[in-house]
Amino acid sequence: MSRTGLVVRAWANRGIAQLDQNLLVPFHFPRRLIRPLPGDRVLLDGQDGLVEVIARANEFGRGDARGRFRAAAANVDRAVIVIAPEPAPSADLIHRYITGAILQDIEPLVIINKSDLALPDSGPFADLEDLAGLGYRVIQTRCKPQPALGELRDLLSTGTSLLTGQSGVGKTSLLNALIPDLDERTGTLSQVTGKGTHTTTTATVYPLSDHAALVDTPGVWEYSLWGMAPTELQRGFPEFSDHARQCRFRDCRHDSEPGCAVRAAAEAGEIPASRHAAWLRLLGEQRRFG
Numbered sequence: 001m002s003r004t005g006l007v008v009r010a011w012a013n014r015g016i017a018q019l020d021q022n023l024l025v026p027f028h029f030p031r032r033l034i035r036p037l038p039g040d041r042v043l044l045d046g047q048d049g050l051v052e053v054i055a056r057a058n059e060f061g062r063g064d065a066r067g068r069f070r071a072a073a074a075n076v077d078r079a080v081i082v083i084a085p086e087p088a089p090s091a092d093l094i095h096r097y098i099t100g101a102i103l104q105d106i107e108p109l110v111i112i113n114k115s116d117l118a119l120p121d122s123g124p125f126a127d128l129e130d131l132a133g134l135g136y137r138v139i140q141t142r143c144k145p146q147p148a149l150g151e152l153r154d155l156l157s158t159g160t161s162l163l164t165g166q167s168g169v170g171k172t173s174l175l176n177a178l179i180p181d182l183d184e185r186t187g188t189l190s191q192v193t194g195k196g197t198h199t200t201t202t203a204t205v206y207p208l209s210d211h212a213a214l215v216d217t218p219g220v221w222e223y224s225l226w227g228m229a230p231t232e233l234q235r236g237f238p239e240f241s242d243h244a245r246q247c248r249f250r251d252c253r254h255d256s257e258p259g260c261a262v263r264a265a266a267e268a269g270e271i272p273a274s275r276h277a278a279w280l281r282l283l284g285e286q287r288r289f290g
């Protein structure tokens with residue numbers, strides 16, 4: 001008799017699935033199946049062998065050093081991009097995340113954690129207003145001295161939300177504030193996972209209810225995109241599309257081409273100049289992946 005489960009962790013050729021009643025079971029998977037990701041729904045046989053990975057709605061991942069896409073989690077509804085005044089994000093980290101999430105059909109939102117610290121009004125923080133103007137949620141939170149999560153808890157009460165961001169911005173602290181029995185859960189998980197596995201390199205899914213889950217991802221220093229055609233990259237800048245149709249050249253790169261309506265819109269303030277600048281940086285970076 002086969003059973004369905006939610007993959008909460010996966011590494012090498014092994015995974016852990018949560019079945020009903022919070023039961024965690026380890027499973028192995030044969031090479032002929034696609035590798036399950038945290039967040040996948042799976043069918044397991046009576047011996048907890050993997051039978052099938054149910055078709056995923058999407059994947060969240062990043063580019064590696066050679067520009068290849070590396071999936072980290074499946075079936076993600078929203079990407080919670082966590083930043084903080086300390087450690088401060090690099091210039092275009094937030095734009096990369098926003099664009100990456102959109103390209104993967106995932107709704108992005110930005111959390112500025114450590115709201116107890118002064119927020120610099122320069123660098124990447126100056127662009128947050130632009131993002132809010134485009135309709136992306138930007139929420140301030142803090143975990144210290146006492147947690148203040150604002151509307152975050154409500155926002156995460158449906159669907160699967162993945163927390164991502166640089167090491168040290170407070171992702172684990174936010175998880176602790178959101179999941180009161182987090183320590184107990186990670187303890188049980190590491191017992192089922194067993195020793196000698198590198199769990200710090202894989203994402204972990206924490207079901208919150210029948211309709212909500214949180215995904216914790218390992219800390220990173222940068223978020224890289226992967227190699228893709230300029231037309232595909234532009235899908236990650238939906239605010240360009242109405243203008244791009246007016247560009248003189250159909251394959252306009254919105255750089256220095258004559259008759260570029262996107263550049264004109266950025267200069268006129270109709271689209272944020274910070275988004276146009278981010279586009280040019282990300283487009284230029286694509287050459288590395290060629």
Ligand SMILES: Nc1nc2c(ncn2[C@@H]2O[C@H](COP(=O)(O)OP(=O)(O)O)[C@@H](O)[C@H]2O)c(=O)[nH]1
Nearest residue numbers: 114115142143144167168169170171172173219
């Ligand atoms: N001042 C301040 N420090 C925080 C806050 N949230 C987390 N921290 C601290 O930031 C450091 C990194 O937090 P952690 O949750 O491990 O970050 P992670 O690497 O993103 O998981 C720890 O020393 C936390 O105590 C906050 O809201 N304010």
Ligand SMILES: [Mg+2]
Nearest residue numbers: 171172173219
């Ligand atoms: Mg952490």
Ligand SMILES: [Zn+2]
Nearest residue numbers: 247252254260
């Ligand atoms: Zn153009």
